[in-house]
Amino acid sequence: MELHVIIKGRKDLAEQLYQQLRTAIESGQLAAGAQLPPSRLLAEQLGVSRKTVSDTYALLTYEGLLVGKVGRGTFVNAWATRSEHVQGAADLACAANLAKWQALPSPMHHPTRDGTLRCEFIGGATTRSQFPQDEWRRCTQDALRRIAHNSGFYSQPEGLPALRSAIAGHIAFSRGVKCRDDDIVVTNGAQQALDLIARVVLEPGTIVAMENPGYTPARLLFDAMGATVVGVPVDEHGIQVELIPDGTRLIYVTPSHQFPLGMPMSMPRREALLARAFELGAIVIEDDYDSEFRYEGRPTDSLQSMDTRGVVTYVGTFSKTLLPELRLGYAVLPPAIHGAVLKAKQLTDQHTSTLPQWALAKFISEGYLLKHIRRCHTVYAGRRERILNRLAGDLSPWFEAVPTVAGFHLAALCKVPVNIALLIELARKVEVGLYPLDVFFHEAPVRSGLILGFGAIETLDIDPSLDKVRNILQKIG
Template identity: 75%
Template structure:
């Protein structure tokens, strides 16, 4: 290896070398286990005598910084790094801002591989067993070939034209979205789409209305940008539009599959929401995160398809349909905010990785996406049905499912008083990951219950897991 050592003049050569090597080891620049160059080689590189280097190595070995291994060489000893004093958060001028960011919770944060429980009911996660690895590999190989033929330039912030075209066709077919390729901005997941839209619309103190209960990461994002978020209650038809106050400039809703309760927004309520947005001059974000999976009734068209005024920003994701780790999403934007969001995307990260964009475009064009959705639909429908059977059966004394027709999570409300934190804690001890509805409420009274995702748990694991939940409920109620 090469060392960054500078010898100045011809005086105190051994001292200069000693101090620089010791400093590098104490600071961690020379990590424990690193091999130093042979004394002859280092002496030649520095233009000093081999004896000077050998004597320095000997002294550092005596002090415990180095260790010699016969036949192998000289290595840095494992020893604590002497860290220099560095500024702490409270010492900085931005301490108040840092404290505010550090205080933001991390709802719905998925566990690490090491922290995953045997039976996991977390929402937003898909089953790896259904991931079409071979088809995705072929699409990625094609993407690599395309990249090798492309110039060494940054790509367009709004996304590759071929992917925007594929997305336009997909959302028109599956969700009735009315758009052209030029209306679409490709993002790193739906969360970035929400962030970009909020950046160009909100200012400190701006009013945002969103469903309560609702998608907590969206609320936290809006608040982090200085907005005042107002929780608007929901009923069986969706958000109560009449309770959206004057002054609101952004409205966030999940009309196809209300998050987290699950009911769809009625057509009358959708029309009322669009009219209220027109009155306010507000933009409506329609987060359509998992409505490709519908199990009952005729698929409802998107809210965007009813929008003749250009007030709806439709946000979608492939994290729920393919795999969360891919971090691919998009926004279909009304003309009024399209240019501003595109500029915000360019300033934020230039563009989403083109390798994954090329791969996804081919994945859609080859029909792999629709095949994958149909395959997952069958799997998720079976899991959903089994959970509903258990909620209507031996779990019925404690829990009642909220009616929903789409997605791969459902909500179950408590019919009797249940200590939910205790239930979650005891379930975790028997390797069952359960999640409360509590964290999704903001301004309005909490309705006790469970948020049950069935994307990640295998079908054969549902009954053993719910058996454990039933046994715990018997113990604590």
């Protein structure tokens, strides 16, 4: 890559070069630590003598803007760049809106690699050791070959036909979802699916009803779009449908594995919810985020499979079954909003990257996904059993588990007052990551407790980690 310097005419060559390099350094165009071309190479590019370039480098070095390193070359000095005054957030006309976005919390923000503790009970994360690297590598290599033979044009906003067909077959088999390939749009994770649906359904001030407690990132998204988010209490049967307010336009639920408490929505409650949504003219988002992993009882069909009136949008993700970093999700759209969501998808990011789409399509069609789910199911079942045994044993003076039959997290409610913030702080000092339950409550009353994910923590680490938690609880009372 050539250094962007323009020499005009044949006069004052050294001065022209000096001024342009100095301006580039002080403005930050040439970043601190950037290496300049060797004097001979730059002289050839500019059509000037090497002495002109060498003298300019020497003068800038004398002024402290450049630094020469023996055997390596000439570099921009780390402290030489000078930034001009730029507008701060408070100077802008949109300052209030920026402040609103910056003030949004991040209750499910995953730690960085450097910030990860040895034993993490974080929800929504999977065990990397269980990921089928060899199978995924073969599928990715096949995807690269396919892309190499493509035309180079943008792809379809709804996703590759091969992947949509594979998804339709998978969710019909595993969740009883009734759909055609054309009903599916592939998204960058389930969160984008929620964003797209909300974009076309909501207007500022319209009412969104969602479970309380519920999935906070969804609530924050709807709130950021200007909606009025109403938390509807849940009981052992799921969302209390009779409390969904009049005027509601969007209803967000997690019926197969209520987030974060874990109980499934009962059949009568599901029927009541569908009837209430039809009465209101509302769209229901069914977020089926981790129900592939079921440990007890008969499997329950999706809410979407019961929908005969076209009010349910089924949202799923592969972040929980494979890896969160893949960012692949999907939505099964009812006819009423299908066209609008596709337009929104095209306007926001054109389409999801086709490389992972091709790889996932092959991964599903070759049977690798179902094999991976079965393998993980065995692992997660053992981890879940270990945690439940401890909550029913030596941790029972402080916590009780909420009955749950699916997923790979469970909620532990406090039986006695516990300083959860102090418990989390002290646990981090002994390399145990704990996470509070109260951040998922939108409105009072708030229940205190922990959300214990068992996807990321290794099985052999569970008991030693919970031993440390018990010891801390004994100390803090």
